[in-house]
Amino acid sequence: MIRLTIWNEYQHEKINEKIASIYPEGIHTAIGKGIDSTEVEVRYATLDMPEHGLTEEVLNDTDVLIWWGHRAHREVADEIVDRVQKRVLQGMGLIVLHSGHFSKIFKKLMGTSCDLKWREAGDRERLWVVDPAHPIAEGLGQYFEIGAEEMYGEHFDIPAPDELIFVSWFEGGEVFRSGCTWHRGQGKIFYFRPGHETYPTYYNKDVLHVISNAIRWAAPRHGARPVYGNAKPLETISPKNET
Amino acid sequence: MIRLTIWNEYQHEKINEKIASIYPEGIHTAIGKGIDSTEVEVRYATLDMPEHGLTEEVLNDTDVLIWWGHRAHREVADEIVDRVQKRVLQGMGLIVLHSGHFSKIFKKLMGTSCDLKWREAGDRERLWVVDPAHPIAEGLGQYFEIGAEEMYGEHFDIPAPDELIFVSWFEGGEVFRSGCTWHRGQGKIFYFRPGHETYPTYYNKDVLHVISNAIRWAAPRHGARPVYGNAKPLETISPKNET
Amino acid sequence: MIRLTIWNEYQHEKINEKIASIYPEGIHTAIGKGIDSTEVEVRYATLDMPEHGLTEEVLNDTDVLIWWGHRAHREVADEIVDRVQKRVLQGMGLIVLHSGHFSKIFKKLMGTSCDLKWREAGDRERLWVVDPAHPIAEGLGQYFEIGAEEMYGEHFDIPAPDELIFVSWFEGGEVFRSGCTWHRGQGKIFYFRPGHETYPTYYNKDVLHVISNAIRWAAPRHGARPVYGNAKPLETISPKNET
């Protein structure tokens, strides 16, 4: 069982009629109801909850955290951001969606500005699979398409991803590294581009399929146990004939 | 169920008494009996079999291939090597052990000389985990040790690995990138250093644990379906409102 | 002074009138005359020359080799391919252009099929810079454009590049990793997509600018000196107080 927490700032949906009509229960709920929840336990957290819904207890009980934010990045408390980072380094998976590229937690884990180009003009988007053997691409065709989306274009100021899975084509003439992974500490991070609040992107079956794959990919493994700090006295080296 | 084929040139064990006493049924059998075979179906193949035991049928029926060779690299037919490469590119996992670094199949997939330094002097070896979150390191401590082994030292002339999991320390003063992964086509490749024929390395529980992990890691996923070749006429772009 | 050899199979230009009219002296000559030749010494080699113009002497005297081939990949002798590979591993830079993706030398260095999608329909191509700090992108804007080119589309079956510099957008709906680097042995490799024989691509100033940058990037450095082979007896460890 994967314990999933979906975090959404949940602001647009409450103040903008158009957005409310697309996501009446919020983006987080649309994702939570849309993904393949087999062996996944879904919980929600939003900005307005105490500690943004991300208490120590909740985070310790989370295997994978999904993050959607846009207009309220600055309102997320630094203390909570530090807490999330710590949990990622301990092994919690993190999936950052769309405008989350400018969230405090993503910038903190990347170390770069995470800036990019954008245009709200309903561009058609094609996401091409450039790493077809990656588990996050499992079950897809050679590309999938979103009828209308906000455009994000290069240059995307991120560290070169450990794995590049999707590259987007936009009808207006741009490209974008739309599906990228990084490892930080014991945790895995997946950035996935689609999901502007004014489009019904989180009802698109391919988008939901990718998020479902990513949840499984990002779930922590019981890895090796590194040891840090002072290592004296010298660790004993075992005798030669002990194999 | 993972269908595993263990390939061994199986020469040393038949002509050298000391080696025969360590591996009376061959290195392949020691590995096959030693690994965690839960949900793994083991099959063996050796140089002397027709088509080296690697017929089209066998390869099509193999999810992961383990390769051990040393003195008879040149006797492996080029046609069979091409066949194995093709299967790796289609998604079969490949685990190359120890002196397999100089095998035709490994050199063909790497594109480099795969040369290195070596010394047969029973050096103690410590394999440090440098990527503790990797599935191949799952369940290990911070390092594990082999009492006596042939030394392999840098520089190891390989393409920079996609992931570096183990770095070996040798008492004689050398280091070596001992656990490396690469992706080629749809297939995953793991090179694992230990296993000189004159030492009982393939009875070491940590070595067997790593190989067991690697088999699971290298097993193919049902990835995306790339399409190659001539793409005309223009592929129809779906209408805008179809999300 | 960088010693550059430009290799061209030089077949299309001799048998096709349209191509001959674009490249009357051959693609190799267009490139040789078009690049920034400051501190570069240009030499040409073609398929029809003895040893394809790539004798031991020529290769030993070459710092960077440019490769263009298409219809005659199979006519390149395996012995010459092995010779070129050996020189790359020793440190010679290699720039593979366009249809050279299917050349024997490129496939040998990559270890994959190097397959891709294509369409000859005069698509407009935009090459976006995704690694703006890379020396090969020096002096460019955020993208450059080619009015009409053959389309190459993903999936491109290559090992994940060490550095991804350009991603192409095509008006027909495809994307492509158009500028990729790899390191093999001591040598550097740059694959650069543009250059179908039926378009005047090698007169495009941005294309020539990129090739000029790549020549400088790929030129060998006097690196460290690795040592291979048997390392016994134990190398003496210098006394402690010798810093």
Next chain:
Amino acid sequence: MIRLTIWNEYQHEKINEKIASIYPEGIHTAIGKGIDSTEVEVRYATLDMPEHGLTEEVLNDTDVLIWWGHRAHREVADEIVDRVQKRVLQGMGLIVLHSGHFSKIFKKLMGTSCDLKWREAGDRERLWVVDPAHPIAEGLGQYFEIGAEEMYGEHFDIPAPDELIFVSWFEGGEVFRSGCTWHRGQGKIFYFRPGHETYPTYYNKDVLHVISNAIRWAAPRHGARPVYGNAKPLETISPKNET
């Protein structure tokens, strides 16, 4: 001419007699006098200077910044750290030495804990070159040695380096990724392990040689010019026949 600023917290040298006797003018001065200063303009900055010596003016006038810190990481003002990060993203090179692994600036650029193992016991250290073609290794042999140093051991909690150049062997049984590069924004970062304050490491000719190479490698190039932000209206696509 490369404009180099060497930053040192410069505390140990003023309060500890032993360290003062090794570095009477401070670690920064030893490095500044020891490196190959051909075409390099050296400037110093220390913690006690106003703004730690890293004013906007100084940083704008710096191509490469070297960082040594240990006991006073916390005393470095966050505002200055932000300023240094911004300059790195703009293209300034950064060389982080030894205990600088725990500096605020390094952790901010990496996004991880940067933790490691250590032992002060005068271990002999051998730094093996694993990427002999890298400019930072230029002119070295297959390894170089430091008679006695503080040990740093894996696991080193960093993002997988873009390039791994040196791996250290320690006589006590540990290994360490001692020379690592990353790219962040337009800037290059090099972490180099040696240099504990109680050893005369910064007089070692090989250590100084590596630092000299790294200064040249990290110096900014005049790269491509990315454009960020709102990209509307649609950028005009140039006409087809304009190549």
